[in-house]
Every structure is written in structure tokens, then in C-alpha cells.
Amino acid sequence: MATDPAKYKLNHSMIRVKDPKQSVKFYEFLGMKLINTIKNPDAKFDLYFLAYDSPKAASHANHWTDREGIVELTHNYGTESDPEYKIVNGNTEPYKGFGHLCVSVDNIQAACQRLEDAGYKFQKKLTDGRMRSIAFALDPDGYWVELISQNPVEATENIKETDVETYRMNHTMIRVKDPEKSLKFYQDVMGMKLHRISENKDAKFNLYFLGYGPDAPKQTANGVNPIADREGLLELTWNYGTETDPNFKYHNGNDQPQGFGHICMTVDDLDAACSRFEEKGVNWKKRLTDGRMKNIAFVLDPDNYWIEIVQNEKLKQRSNW
Template sequence: MATDPTKYKFNHTMLRVKDPKASIKFYEFLGMKMVNKFEMKDAKFDLYFLAYDSPKAVSHGNHWSDREGIIELTHNYGTEDDPNYTINNGNKEPHRGFGHIAISVDNIQAACQRLEDAGYKFQKKLTDGRMRSIAFALDPDGYWVEIICQKPVTETENVKETDTGTYRMNHSMIRVKDAEKSLAFYKDIMGMKLKRVSENKDNGFDLYFLGYGADANDNSPNGVNPVADHEGLLEMTWNYGTEKDENFKYHDGNSEPQGFGHICISVDDIDAACQRFEDNKVSWKKRLTDGRMKNIAFVLDPDGYWIEVIQNEKHKAGSKY
């Protein structure tokens, strides 16, 4: 059977956490729901999968492997009781790499006020700096959670209510050394489409938004990110000139100090997809045939970030989903 990249999905982003109770409480406060959990007691870690699943959510009711915009929280037993254990959030030198996840909301002022009232901290409030249309909240481990609005912020200034059922897990941001190489990899090999480019020449960086599914909304209102209503996008941040420095390297999150672990795509036929990757001469972290886990693989992108590959159960022969 051939594999069809148009059926792939950007399924999840994995983050290591110190205390799962605190992290789950935070993400559930943002309106997410646990859609799956794996307990790996012999290996002493658990995996928690959270996603938007209200009746208004894009993937409401779908099997966990047939979704986009999931957050996978990985908890290694005992970290919650270790006073010296800290997470690398990906934004501190010299260990920068992963940048943030982002949610899009209905009324951004009300959404930020709700978080502040609950006692959660911010890296950047709406009123900080020149960018008055985005904020960055901090989760319990210090990961940055960007908050963007699905409407022009001028329309939501006086709105006091926010409906978490309308939120989207919009994107995950990684920094890349060479934009051309990374774009070619994610488009030609991973099968993603380039949905939006934001050039910031005065500040020396560009942003690229890639993903599967529908294209960007060309008719979005002024002041609104044209992909704000999407879920499961990959944002690549390229800082000008890094591609010219032979010694420059981003932190992949899996070397010490650890934090972000990987992104994951679900595919229509995992054997055929992995053969396609093999034919495209990708670098592997783990082939399907390696180790005991014969149902997952890990590809390495040009910066060494891990990309997990799993089977979308919806497309599996004889599936009930």
C-alpha cells in the first residue's frame, strides 16, 4: 500500500513535566481534556495526552491518534519530589531550541484576565511591550504558552467572558538554523504545506507556519493571524545568519538539560510512510524495527529535533474508528 501525506496529521507535541498534577490542572484550566494516558510502570514514567474536545472543538470525539493539537506530558517518577529537578523550557541560553506552544482564544483580554485571576504567571502580558495582540503565559514548569486571538483585539476589549470550548491548540514553535533546509524537509518529506510567512526584517527573523489540512484564511480580518482558527501547526523561527555559522546548533530538548521531547505525526500507513522516509534518505533516531516498540519510529529533522511517527488508527485496516 502507498502512503498519502495529505492524510498525515500533526498529532502532538511532547513536554516533560516535573509534577503531573500541577501541569494537568493548568492545561485543564485552559479547557483541555485528557484523551489518553499510558502508564509505563516498569520504565517508571507515565504519558498524559490532553486536547480540546468540547463539542466546538475541531477534533471533538476523534480517536486520540486521529487528532491534531495534542499536548503529551511525560512524567518521570520521582521528579515531583526532587527539589533540584528543573525543566529546560527552551528559551534560555545556551539551551535554546523549542520556543513555545500557542493557543488561540475567543476574547484575549478576558482569557488573560482569567489566567491572572487564577494565579498563573506571565512571561509577557498583553500590556507589555509593543505587541498588544499577544501574550505569553507560563505553565507550572515555565514553558511559554503564547495566547493569540481569533478576532481583532479591538473587538474584544470590553468583553468580560471567555469560552474555553472555542479555544484551539494552535501551534508549536521551534527555532531552526537554516530556513531553506527546514522548509524543504517539512514540505517535501513530512508532507506539510506552508500556510503563512511572517517576515520581520527590522528585527532579523522570519516565522514560517506549516501544517496539514486547510489553507490559511485569506479573508481573515485585519489584525488577526490568518491561521488563528487552525490547530496543530508548526511554527519555525529563523534568526538571520545562523545558517552561516558552522558551529551554531540549537538544543534538541533531549540532551541535558531536558524539556521538550518531540513532535509527532500520525500517518495513514506506518510501514509505507516509514519506507517513504527511508527512500528519502532521512536520518533516523529509531526505525520501526529497532528496539522493543515496533509500532513507533523517530525521524530526525535538519536541526536534530525528534519527530515521532505513529499509526492513525482511523486508517488502519479493519479499524472500528
């Protein structure tokens, strides 16, 4: 019974939503396709899985467990008609933790204009602040969706078209208290590679980008972020000083009030992978043998974020999802 972490994938990121119709509409407007729905009427919740799936997409037509860059929307029945219900987006005190999803686009000016024309709001427009190469749109629940460019920003300035079929669900950002502990966990335990580090000493924060798959080039010929065309990356954000504060902790999105739920890794052999995690001494939220659902496990990272572990059905059949 062997497992090879090089075959793992960062399959999806789960967020809870108030009204699935509005949320599905938003992510479909961003070019995603609803590739799977799992309804759980007995437990009164449904799951919606969206991903880029055009012929130009990175994992076009793959089984949903054999992909990266999926967004899972979780809807608990009744929230859509509850005027009091709202999620926490992970960016407000005292509930900071999850930061954003990020979509990389072919033409960032046109992509932003298209969203604005459709009536969607922004946390940060391209023209706001010092950074003129990124924007943050807001989804219907107020989650931040970062937009970055796959091409030099100056090259697309006067082009009005954008092709959503070329978009990528590039990364998911979470804040971490202690980068050494988190980097060790995601590299040694989860088997990810550190593709890129962005140090921002003046602003006192660093960004670490991890993922599976081939090593990323250090730079590209046109100077664009060399991992902008990838899917399934994890961005860890560390604000200097949090690691030495014994009382500091981030909100994992699953404690009340809720919002972000988890990231999910699909693995080559679920039983073998869970045995390996056990040997690595992980903290479990749910072992495979716990509860009724024997096809999923949940590991806790150093900041108590949940990581779902699921079988990649292309590599080994286990479940009839």
C-alpha cells in the same frame, strides 16, 4: 503499499513535566481535557495526553491518533519530589531550541485576566512591550504558552467573558538554523504545506507556519490572523545569520538538560510512510524495527529535533493504544 502525506496530521507535541498533577491542572484550566493516559510503571514513566474536546472543538470525540493539537506530558517517576529537578524550557541560553506552545482564544483580554486571577504567571502580559495582541503565560514548569486571538483584539476589549470550549491548540514553535533546509524537509519529506510567512526584517527574524489540511486563506475579512482558528500547526522561527555560522546549533530538548521531547505525526500507513521516509534519505533516531516498540518510529529533522511517527488508528488499525 502507498502512503499519502495529505492524510498525515501533526498530532501532538511532547514536553517533560516535573509534577503531572500541577501540569494537568494548568492545561485543564486552559480548557483542555485528559483524553488518554499511558502508564509505564516498568520503565517508570507515564504519559498524559490533553486536547480540546468540547462539542465546539476542532476534533471533538476523535480517536487520539486522529487529531491535531494534542499536548503530551511525560512524567518520569520521582521528579515531583526532587527539589533539584527542573526542566529547560527552550528559551534560555545556552539551551535555546523549542520556543512555545500556542493557544488561540476567543477573547484574549478575558483569557489573560482569567489566568492571572487563578495565580498563573506570565512571561509577557498583553500590556508589555510593543505587541499588544499577544501574551505569553507560563505553565508550572516555566514553558511558554503563547495566547493569540481568534477575533479582532479591539472587538473584545470591553467583554469580560471567555469560552474555553472555543480555544484551539494552534501551534508549536521551534527555532531552526537554516530555513531553506528546514522548509524543504517539512514540505518535501513530511508533506506539510507552508500556510504563512511573517517577515520581521527590522528585528532580523522570520516566522514560517506549516500544517496539513486545506490551504489557509491569505487574509480574513476582519483582519485577524487567518490561521488562528486552526490546530496542529508548526511555527519555524529563523533568526538571521544562524545559517552561516558553522558552530551554531540549537538544543533539541532531549540532550541534557531535558525539556521538550518531540512533535508527532500520525500517518495513514505506518509501514508505507516509513518506507517513503527511507527513500527520502531521512536520518533516523529509531526505525520501526529497532527496540521493543514496533509501533513507533522517530525521524530527525535538520536541527536534530525528534519527530515521532505513529499510525492513525482511524485510517488503519495497528495498535491497541
